Amino acid sequence: MLATIGGAIAGLASLAAARTAKAAVKKVFVATSAPKDYDASKHKWLMCFDVDKCIGCGLCVDACKTENHVPQGPTYFRTWIERYIIKKPKPGSDATRGEVLVDSPNGGRDGFPPTTVPREEILKSFFVPKLCNLCERSPCTQVCPVGATFDAPDGAVLVDPNYCIGCGFCIQACPYGCRFLNPDTRTAEKCTLCYHRITRGLKPACVEICPTEARIFGDLKNPVANDPIQAFISKNKVHTLKPHLGTDPRTLYANLDKEVR
Amino acid sequence: MSLEITNIVVETLPRFEGYVYPNESGTHPLWGLLIVLYPYITGLVAGAFIMASLVRVFRVKPLEPIYRLSLLTALAFLLCATLPLLFHLGHPERSFQIMITPHLTSPMAIFGFVYAWYLMAVLLLELWFDYRQDFVEWSQTEAGIPGIIYRAFTLGVNDTSEKAVGLDLKMGWIISIVGIPSAFLLHGYVGFIFGSIKANPWWGNVLMPIIFILSAMVSGIALCVFNYMVLTWVRRRQVDMRCLDVMGMFLFYALVIDATVEALDWLHRGYSAVEGFHVMEYMARERLFYTLSIGQLLVGTLIPLLLLGALQLLRRRVPEIVRKRIYFACAAFILIGVLAMRWNVVMGGQFFSKSLRGVMSYKLQFAGAEGWLVSLILLALPFIILTVMIKLFLSERLPTEGHVPHRVGDGAGKI
Secondary structure (H helix, E strand, C coil), rough: CCCHHHHHHHHHHHHHHHHHHHHHHHHHCCCCCCCCCCCHHHEEEEEEEEEEHHCCCCHHHHHHHHHHHHCCCCCCCEEEEEEEEEEEECCCCCCCCCEEEHHHEEHHHCCCCCCCCCCCEEEEEEEEEEECCCCCHEEEHHHCCCCCEECCCCCCCCCCCCCCCCCCCHHHHCCCCCCCCCCCCCECCCHHHHHHHHCCCCCCCCHCCCCCCEEEEECCCCHHHHHCHHHHHHHHEEECCHHCCCCCCEEEEEECCCCCC | HHHHHHHCCCCCCCCEEEECHHHHCCCCCCCCCHHHHHHHHHHHHHHHHHHHHHHHHHCCHHHHHHHHHHHHHHHHHHHHHHHHHHHHHHHHCCCCCCHCCCCCCCHHHHHHHHHHHHHHHHHHHHHHHCCCCHHHHHHHHHHHHHHHHHHHHHHCCCCHHHHHHHHHHHHHHHHHHHHHHHHHHHHHHHHHHHHCCCCCCCCCCCHHHHHHHHHHHHHHHHHHHHHHHHHHHHCCCCCCCHHHHHHHHHHHHHHHHHHHHHHHHHHHHHHCCCCCHHHHHHHHHHHHHHHHHHHHHHHHHHHHHHHHHHHHHHHHHHHHHHHHHHHHHHHHHHHHHHHHHHHHHHHHHHHECCCEEECCCCCCCCCCCCCHHHHHHHHHHHHHHHHHHHHHHHHCCCCCCHHHCCCCCCCCCCC
């Protein structure tokens, strides 16, 4: 019994030592694709969407796949677009709206085919771009058993592919379906906000290519003149996805409908 | 309904109804059959240990014949408990990171320690203290490889004086006391791995660890009944009916509590109309009809409840042979039912999209890591290990008389 207690104490002590060593190793070796002089503590990145501006062209999805070498195939996306078609309520019904149809063929990468719903039956239709919700209290980070997923000080939630064991717990824990298991590396993958670009003063590929400026990206710690982020937040009433889950997302939406989850 | 059956039997293309997030629309759910086995096997461990504790801590004398069998069952299954997890990982070669550099907010990381604690500090220690005196005896009488094994297992402690044996008993009792909360912790933690996923309304539930613990107790006791009856049958020995009746009684009460809490869970979800309940209702009615309504509810709960309940009332009027068959059938039904329950939790939680707008069908393969074959082998493995252990440590040739806590008064039913 004494040996057990002694072993447990020694185990706990070595645990603390291992964690310190891990932190030290992480500082030196963790691949974040940021340049060496980039100081994550001096930035706080934010992503916003104006739902009314998205036209569902799919250029952002394509740009993301190309820029980040996201596996081809219709089940691997760091960002995607959903089309919502809300039908009119049936005649005589006391509902405010009818059936809600949602689709995202190939993540919206190739645009959207014309809907089969007759025009006169549609109450309204809109597109919603999706990507990592940059949760302040990210459940994916919380559940990772080895700490391969981590919250960078600048707000990005990143995965170290050299450390991930591929258990899939983070994928289950993400309420927004933003993660997937890369079939080539067999590790979890997600939107990094194009970390290799934003840490070099560039915008994420999806923001760069968006023709309607539906995606707005910026740095809360370093506002520029006529900062689009500040303008977006002050002009719009913003909302987040699934706020009741307490994840406190930092991806903000303007003109969001209640049907969007 | 038929889709579910066809998907289990033959390969069909994955089908989606409604809208599922693109990343969820792969050919199979992220966690497959292997992850169904993981809580199943862990639950059997915890339940079998609780069964043994009834003898050791709560001094339930009639259960003495199955004390060692329960402990060995727990060990055989515990040795295999992490294999499904390991096989499932994208990078099994990195699995040691969970122990070396654990992320302490992760239930999965902490499970590694709970598992290690349970194996090293509870089960192996209890077995060692329980067997030590016998190991010393057997090492002197047995020759060949078994003799070497027994000698090695004494760990050089050959003292069989009254004082030393008394210490063995005391330590065994203390470890059992520590072991009961540890067994609860072990399987409660598995429940917590699922219950902590708030993203999934089917899983994210405060009752999940409790339900897992209760169903673990039920399945563990059922496994002990099953193993005991099979073993006596193989050895052509007489079943100790008193032992079997008491096991049946505990099985019944555990099942009553388990069924009540699970029913409470559904009632609460329905009454408070929690988010996603409409999807759960649909799943129970359509996609999981066979595994939930038939497998878990009817076969795994209602039929055993009725049969075991009837035996509690009419035990004296039912002939032994009928009682034996009923106990055996109930144990088998419960083992199937709890496996169905694990399937319903693990797979059911992935059959619907987190968008709560769509459901998917599952393409279960025969071969491959997530297929039938590997899971079947993994499920057979603990039974194979248990057979070896029984040959080594529960052999009829080996004298165990003089072993106070498990000595059977009349010798009947001793295995």
